[in-house]
Every structure is written in structure tokens, then in C-alpha cells.
Amino acid sequence: MPLPGAPVSGPIVAEGHVIVNAPSLGTFYRSPKPGAAAFTQIGEAVDADTELCLIEVMKLFTTLRAGVKGKVVKILVEDGVMVEYDQPLFVIDPNG
Amino acid sequence: MADLSPNQPRLFVANRGEIALRVIRAAHALGIETVLGVSAADRDSPAAREAGRAVVLGPAPSRDSYLNMDLVVHAAVATGCTLLHPGYGFLSERPDFAELCAAEGLTFIGPRAETVRAVGDKISAKAVADAAKVPLTPGSGKLLSVEHALEVAQGIGYPVITKASAGGGGRGMIVARDADELRRAFDQASTTAREAFGDDTLYLEAYVERARHLEVQLFGDGEGRVSHFGERDCSIQRRYQKMIEEAPASILTDDLRAGLRAAAVDLLASINYRNAGTVEFLYDEVRQKFYFMEVNARIQVEHPVSEQISSHDLIKLQLGLALGTATLPRQDDIALAGHAIEARILAEDPDRNFMPCPGRITRWVPATGPGVRVDSAVQEGSVVPPFYDSMVAKLIVTGADRAQAVARLSDALRRFKVEGIATNIPLLQAIVDHPDYRANAVSTKWLEDTLLPAFQTERSE
Numbered sequence: 145m146p147l148p149g150a151p152v153s154g155p156i157v158a159e160g161h162v163i164v165n166a167p168s169l170g171t172f173y174r175s176p177k178p179g180a181a182a183f184t185q186i187g188e189a190v191d192a193d194t195e196l197c198l199i200e201v202m203k204l205f206t207t208l209r210a211g212v213k214g215k216v217v218k219i220l221v222e223d224g225v226m227v228e229y230d231q232p233l234f235v236i237d238p239n240g
Numbered sequence: 241m242a243d244l245s246p247n248q249p250r251l252f253v254a255n256r257g258e259i260a261l262r263v264i265r266a267a268h269a270l271g272i273e274t275v276l277g278v279s280a281a282d283r284d285s286p287a288a289r290e291a292g293r294a295v296v297l298g299p300a301p302s303r304d305s306y307l308n309m310d311l312v313v314h315a316a317v318a319t320g321c322t323l324l325h326p327g328y329g330f331l332s333e334r335p336d337f338a339e340l341c342a343a344e345g346l347t348f349i350g351p352r353a354e355t356v357r358a359v360g361d362k363i364s365a366k367a368v369a370d371a372a373k374v375p376l377t378p379g380s381g382k383l384l385s386v387e388h389a390l391e392v393a394q395g396i397g398y399p400v401i402t403k404a405s406a407g408g409g410g411r412g413m414i415v416a417r418d419a420d421e422l423r424r425a426f427d428q429a430s431t432t433a434r435e436a437f438g439d440d441t442l443y444l445e446a447y448v449e450r451a452r453h454l455e456v457q458l459f460g461d462g463e464g465r466v467s468h469f470g471e472r473d474c475s476i477q478r479r480y481q482k483m484i485e486e487a488p489a490s491i492l493t494d495d496l497r498a499g500l501r502a503a504a505v506d507l508l509a510s511i512n513y514r515n516a517g518t519v520e521f522l523y524d525e526v527r528q529k530f531y532f533m534e535v536n537a538r539i540q541v542e543h544p545v546s547e548q549i550s551s552h553d554l555i556k557l558q559l560g561l562a563l564g565t566a567t568l569p570r571q572d573d574i575a576l577a578g579h580a581i582e583a584r585i586l587a588e589d590p591d592r593n594f595m596p597c598p599g600r601i602t603r604w605v606p607a608t609g610p611g612v613r614v615d616s617a618v619q620e621g622s623v624v625p626p627f628y629d630s631m632v633a634k635l636i637v638t639g640a641d642r643a644q645a646v647a648r649l650s651d652a653l654r655r656f657k658v659e660g661i662a663t664n665i666p667l668l669q670a671i672v673d674h675p676d677y678r679a680n681a682v683s684t685k686w687l688e689d690t691l692l693p694a695f696q697t698e699r700s701e
Contacts, residue, residue, distance in 0.1 A: 170311075226318035228296040229296040229305075230296060
């Protein structure tokens with residue numbers, strides 16, 4: 145009885161690109177509060193300490209930072225969905 | 241989640257290993273969808289493959305995955321689950337977890353949180369038992385000091401045993417045969433209890449020299465009606481961990497058996513117990529008296545032996561009662577027949593002081609045959625991770641009587657082949673083939689005091 149919603153097979157990543165994974169299971173939020181602008185968009189430049197998203201577990205929000213300097217090339221998850229521990233969320237091109 | 245079917249009951253399984261697989265299969269047989277929360281170490285486990293969906297809660301260590309209440313409840317709610325089965329161990333007996341589930345709209349499959357709390361603390365559980373007129377081991381309330389302990393012991397008579405109020409698993413339990421021993425035991429047990437449970441409260445009980453561990457399997461409807469599914473004898477233990485369990489308890493006379501079952505039913509009925517539970521007793525074979533030990537407010541590892549003699553699927557009953565699709569069977573509708581024995585197959589090496597032996601299973605040939613059942617969640621190629629309990633399978637045999645069940649267990653153990661990891665199968669074989677076990681002349685200390693020394697001597701020669 146397979147249920148929908150499970151993450152499909154891992155993303156195909158170009159050589160040299162860096163994947164940012166979920167540090168925890170939780171709900172994935174692309175903006176600091178409902179209606180606010182997203183932390184980041186595809187094509188934007190990021191630094192290691194740029195905030196990418198929030199992960200919420202039972203009302204407790206954790207900020208996820210890029211951890212690397214580069215350009216966001218892919219966002220793999222829709223805003224507001226549950227992500228699993230270690231699930232790929234963003235792809236960053238360090239040479240972008 | 242929008243893409244999930246509405247009004248379809250969906251169950252979150254908050255456990256791992258054989259019990260997770262057992263719950264998943266029972267749920268699917270009842271048309272209930274399942275989501276399993278796993279650690280990163282279990283993402284490719286058989287239970288994860290059979291679940292409707294498996295979600296990775298966190299990294300391998302239990303505290304970051306299976307024991308993290310917030311992660312578990314968040315995952316259950318976010319995947320659209322309406323029910324949660326906690327299995328045994330992990331979060332199954334945490335009243336705050338049951339409360340959190342209720343607060344988030346999840347039906348916790350088990351007793352009410354207040355029940356879990358009332359019977360979870362041993363001193364409060366004894367008060368509940370006492371109020372229901374269930375016999376208690378002569379003992380004390382909370383000990384205030386060494387002097388208090390000495391005074392209480394004088395009244396009970398030696399030997400006595402210290403126990404931790406918040407405890408379990410044998411920690412904080414020390415036997416003292418005189419006042420000097422009790423002074424030492426008190427200090428040592430307080431320290432152990434403080435380190436293990438963050439609470440050094442102790443109490444004292446009379447120590448029974450020849451004890452059997454007996455327990456009654458029960459279910460309650462939550463409104464005061466309780467039915468039992470017979471009793472089990474779980475006296476084959478090492479360090480208070482059960483290794484072989486059987487049903488029924490053949491040593492009991494009909495009168496004692498009826499008394500034991502009635503005491504257990506009365507206890508749970510007095511607290512309007514809901515769903516599956518077990519009342520554990522210490523049976524003093526010399527005095528032919530049983531004393532209340534504790535209530536386990538969950539399904540237990542050894543529930544299959546009760547299923548085998550009652551022909552009821554207890555996991556399906558748990559699910560059906562929680563969903564309201566089943567009613568609690570009346571006592572008259574629970575016919576008990578035959579004899580069943582469960583042996584726990586552990587990834588532990590009895591030749592190396594029971595060292596856990598995680599690793600890859602290169603050969604896995606579980607026993608089959610008439611009256612043989614194996615509950616496990618491993619197969620050839622499975623990796624037994626080093627992070628969790630060492631149990632890899634439960635071998636359950638059923639016969640018309642104890643002698644037939646014992647013979648089948650011995651045969652089944654001989655045919656059970658496991659390679660790649662060491663297991664306790666050779667020890668189980670030695671137990672089952674021993675004249676004392678065949679004659680049912682064992683106690684809770686028999687394995688450690690009689691069998692193991694002989695087994696170890698023989699194996700080292």
C-alpha cells in the first residue's frame with residue numbers, strides 16, 4: 145500500500161554543485177512568516193551564512209543556512225511540506 | 241496533505257523491528273494505511289519497505305529519532321495520520337507522549353495518559369493494586385533513610401531487595417541478607433537509581449528465593465470491562481530480561497490460576513483500563529502465593545504466546561478497539577487451549593559474555609513446520625544496526641501440551657540457521673534440552689545460577 149508524498153529518488157546534480165539537506169524532519173518554510181518574501185530564489189547569490197529556509201518541528205523553528213558561497217540553482221521542495229531528515233532541499237553552484 | 245485519501249484511517253507506527261512489521265501487516269489486513277517513522281539506520285529495513293510510507297525521523301541514535309516525541313508527533317500529523325501505535329519500548333509508556341498525541345488529535349493506541357502515569361510509577365502502581373485488593377509483596381513505601389530501611393527490613397524479615405521507585409530493568413535492585421548488607425545496598429542502589437532515572441527514591445520488598453515470573457494478558461474497554469487472555473510464565477530470564485516465555489503457566493493449580501487471573505482483571509477494571517495491558521506477578525513457589533509486581537501499559541514482546549493459545553490476534557484487537565470497529569471479546573468467547581512457547585533470538589554471543597553482535601546477516605533460514613511461527617524483521621542480507629535492542633526474531637511454537645511444544649521448540653531451534661552474526665540460539669538449545677526445563681523446575685534465577693555456569697564450562701572445554 146504505497147502512499148503518496150514520499151520524496152522521489154534523489155536529484156540529479158551537476159558536478160561540483162552542493163546539496164543542502166534537511167538537518168531535521170519538519171515542515172519546510174521558504175519565508176520567515178506567511179506572506180513575507182522568500183529567503184531566497186533560484187538564481188540568487190548566497191553566502192555561507194545566508195538563511196535559506198525554516199524547518200519547523202512542533203512550533204519550534206530552526207533556521208537553515210547555505211553553508212557555502214555560490215548561487216542557488218535548484219529548490220527541490222515546495223513551501224509548507226514536510227521534509228524528512230537528510231532530505232535534499234537546495235542545490236547550490238559554488239562557482240555560480 | 242491534499243493528495244491523501246480522506247476519511248481513510250491512517251496509522252503512524254512509532255517503533256522499529258519486528259513489532260513495527262507486525263503492526264503494519266495487521267493494519268493492512270484491516271484496510272488501514274500505514275506510515276512508519278524510521279531512523280536513518282532503518283530506512284531500508286523490511287518494515288520500511290512494507291509500510292505505506294516510511295519517513296526518516298532523524299539520525300540513527302534513538303534519542304534523535306525514535307525517542308524524540310516532537311519529531312514523531314510532527315511526522316504523524318504532517319503525513320495525515322489519525323492513529324498512532326507506539327509498539328513496546330521507546331515512547332510506549334511515556335504519559336507525556338500519550339498526552340502530546342491526544343493534544344495533536346492523534347488516537348494513541350493504548351491506555352489513557354492518566355492510566356499510563358498511574359501505573360508507570362511503581363509506588364503509585366502498588367497503591368492502585370492495593371486498592372483493588374491485589375496481594376502485594378510484603379514491603380515498604382518510600383524509604384527516607386538507611387535507618388528507615390533497616391527498621392522496615394526488621395519488620396519484613398531478611399532477605400530483602402531494594403528497588404528504585406522510578407526504575408525498571410533491574411537497575412537499583414540489590415538483595416540484602418542482613419543489616420550490614422542492607423547498609424551497603426542502600427547506598428549503592430540510591431546512586432544507581434539517581435544515575436539511571438534521575439530519582440534516587442527507593443523502596444524495599446521481601447525477597448523471594450524461588451520465584452517465578454507470571455503475568456496475565458488483558459484488554460480493557462476503557463469503561464470498566466476487562467477480559468483476560470490467560471497467563472504467561474516468563475521465568476527464564478537473564479539480568480531481569482526475559483528470554484523464553486510460555487503460556488499457560490503449567491505450574492499453577494486450577495485454584496491458583498483462577499485467583500491470579502481474577503486479581504489481574506480486578507486491578508485493571510478498577511482503573512477503567514483501555515486497550516492492551518499486562519499485570520506482572522512474582523510467584524513464590526514455596527509458599528504458593530503470588531504478589532503484584534507491576535503493570536505494563538502496552539503490548540508486550542511476548543504477546544504471541546497468548547495469541548497462540550487464545551486464537552485471537554491481539555494487535556488487530558488493539559487497532560479495532562482504537563478505531564471503534566471491534567468490541568472487547570467477552571470472557572466466555574475467549575477459549576484457551578494448547579501450549580505455546582516463545583524464544584527470543586538475540587544478536588548476542590553467549591560465548592563472549594553476551595556481547596551484542598551487530599552486523600550483516602549472511603544466512604537466514606528461520607525454522608518452519610507445524611506449530612512454528614517466526615516474528616522477525618530481518619532477512620538474508622539485513623544489517624543488524626548497533627544502536628538498538630539486540631532482538632532479531634521471536635521463535636514461537638505451539639503444541640497440544642507443554643511436552644509437545646517443548647519438543648517442537650527444540651526441533652525448531654536445531655533447524656534455525658543464522659550466519660554472519662552470533663546469536664543466542666546455542667544457549668536457547670541448551671535451555672530447552674535441559675532436564676530442569678523439561679520438568680518445568682525452574683525459577684527466575686535458574687538461567688543465571690544453574691544453566692549458564694554449566695553452559696559456559698562446557699563451551700570452553
